[in-house]
Amino acid sequence: MPQQKRTGFQEVRDEVMRRIEARVWEQGALLPAETDLAEEFGCARATVNRALRELADRGVIDRKRKSGTRVTLQPVKQAKLDIATARRLVEDRNAAYRYALVSRHLQPAPGWLSSQIGLSPGSEVLHLETMHYADGQPFHFEDRWINIAAVPESADADFGAVPPGEWLLAAVPFSNADVSFTATAADDALAQYLACPSGTALFQMERSTWFQDAPVTFARITFHPGYRMRSRY
Amino acid sequence: MPQQKRTGFQEVRDEVMRRIEARVWEQGALLPAETDLAEEFGCARATVNRALRELADRGVIDRKRKSGTRVTLQPVKQAKLDIATARRLVEDRNAAYRYALVSRHLQPAPGWLSSQIGLSPGSEVLHLETMHYADGQPFHFEDRWINIAAVPESADADFGAVPPGEWLLAAVPFSNADVSFTATAADDALAQYLACPSGTALFQMERSTWFQDAPVTFARITFHPGYRMRSRY
DNA sequence: CAGTGGTCTAGACCACGGT
DNA sequence: CCGTGGTCTAGACCACTGG
Numbered sequence A, B: 001m002p003q004q005k006r007t008g009f010q011e012v013r014d015e016v017m018r019r020i021e022a023r024v025w026e027q028g029a030l031l032p033a034e035t036d037l038a039e040e041f042g043c044a045r046a047t048v049n050r051a052l053r054e055l056a057d058r059g060v061i062d063r064k065r066k067s068g069t070r071v072t073l074q075p076v077k078q079a080k081l082d083i084a085t086a087r088r089l090v091e092d093r094n095a096a097y098r099y100a101l102v103s104r105h106l107q108p109a110p111g112w113l114s115s116q117i118g119l120s121p122g123s124e125v126l127h128l129e130t131m132h133y134a135d136g137q138p139f140h141f142e143d144r145w146i147n148i149a150a151v152p153e154s155a156d157a158d159f160g161a162v163p164p165g166e167w168l169l170a171a172v173p174f175s176n177a178d179v180s181f182t183a184t185a186a187d188d189a190l191a192q193y194l195a196c197p198s199g200t201a202l203f204q205m206e207r208s209t210w211f212q213d214a215p216v217t218f219a220r221i222t223f224h225p226g227y228r229m230r231s232r233y
Numbered sequence C: 001c002a003g004t005g006g007t008c009t010a011g012a013c014c015a016c017g018g019t
Numbered sequence D: 001c002c003g004t005g006g007t008c009t010a011g012a013c014c015a016c017t018g019g
Helices: A009-020 A034-041 A045-057 A086-092 A109-118 A153-154 A163-171 A187-193 B009-021 B035-039 B047-056 B084-092 B112-119 B154-155 B164-171 B190-194
Strands: A061-064 A068-069 A077-081 A096-107 A124-134 A137-147 A174-186 A201-209 A215-222 A226-233 B062-063 B068-071 B077-083 B098-110 B124-134 B138-145 B176-185 B202-211 B214-223 B228-232
Touching: A009 A034, A045 A061, A077 B124, A077 B176, A086 A096, A086 A124, A109 A201, A109 A215, A109 B084, A137 A163, A137 A187, A153 A163, A163 A215, A163 B190, A163 B214, A174 B077, A174 B176, A201 B202, A226 B035, B009 B035, B009 B047, B035 B047, B047 B062, B062 B138, B077 B228, B084 B098, B084 B124, B084 B228, B112 B138, B112 B214, B138 B164, B154 B164, B164 B214, B202 B228
Parallel strands: none
Antiparallel strands: A061 A068, A077 B077, A096 A124, A124 A137, A137 A215, A174 A201, A174 B202, A174 B228, A201 A215, A201 B176, A226 B176, B062 B068, B098 B124, B124 B138, B138 B214, B176 B202, B202 B214
């Protein structure tokens, strides 16, 4: 009988994962109870519990009291996308980052924005248009709206030097956001900003951000032609 | 002195999070040690440990032995994208899903594909072109390549009825993938498939999938005009 | 009701990494 | 060195839920 000295929740987790991949436990099959696995692996139940909890977090298994643990039938795969600042994206490509403020206006929120992030109509917002460059080439254009009521200091911030994304990350570091991605054709303004022909297919990201249920900012970011967003899962 | 009866790692986790959001602990600030927090909350250190571990997983705090736990300076926000089957995407919109096989060829892997997913040149692959509809309207076009060596059964599978994505999910349920997103202009073929003018801006997803380090499949999925992929973080 | 996972505890030992 | 987090243990009680 082979005795396993090295227990450890990672070994348990990986071994269980191996058996699932090897179809020792088929999709939908019931796994042994935690107490049984603990006995088999020669460790405490808490160790098995943590191992299985991690697999449940990954979506590999489903756990229910009384009925037990089963291999997920249709694993929902999740891709994780890092939402980074423009500076980070550019410098990760070993390019020089440059930022420019295009326009800045304090104004009442337009109707579409109010409904987009849930502002009361006519709230004062700061509208910023900014450009971000990688090695002198256009990287992306950002159309941003900041809710003055949520972040009063923004009205006095110097966005000539610090990009609004970075400024907000420092001012409101922990926030929730909705994000969406789409393809759009360059209009005349975008074509000029991104130095491409009108009608070029462009990758666009929109983000609505809240802090403790209060709307903070909305940003529409349009990337240079050919931009590719990558992830892994 | 208010005594907290309800301990629980969630209460600890949420209270620590609250203090971070309220700037009780500033960005970069050192938190009390686990033993101190355990004493304050009147619970075991393991409970505090689990609470802080979850916040570390979320990227809210950084933990290092000896130096302690600090509030993350630049929280890396991660968006989680559900990668679902076309059927799921369509039916979640309360639309009727329909699938059609456009073409199917067994052939040697072209060079670009070999380098894309790491196949030895000339490996046999199954090339499938498929269409997916929502309420009769084009939803997306899928250009898929399957490595026969990795999934031999695929050569005999009936892709006339079951979409390759669903078939592979059942055949190779647990796999790793690289995924990327981009905008592209419709060429003549895509324009015809998706019933739009040539040159229309289209949202495109590419996925390369491996199972235990062996390349399984590559898919390029082009969505109908106006498609928007949503997420939240 | 009874079996299963969910969680907590008090204590222990270890590994890492500043000082 | 030695404080900090990382992990394990043995035991306990609880909450949910299927039969």
